[in-house]
Amino acid sequence: MPLRVWAKRRVARELGSATVHADSGWWWADPMAGLVIAAVAANEGREAWRGSDDCCQSDGRATL
Secondary structure, eight states, X not given: OHHHXXXXXHHHHHHTOHHHHHHTSOTTHHHHHXXXXXXXXXXXXXXXXXXXXXXBOTTSOBOO
């Protein structure tokens, strides 16, 4: 991705396009969001595998 950002910025400079230049920024935001979502999903899966009792009352009724 860094090579793509570099190429886009070069094209933006040659075209004089602020829009293309702005599009080349924050290239790391999508992969970072994906990692955060994956970490949350892994944590939820681990809790489900262990049988976490956080979702049920002591008498067995589910809480909402």
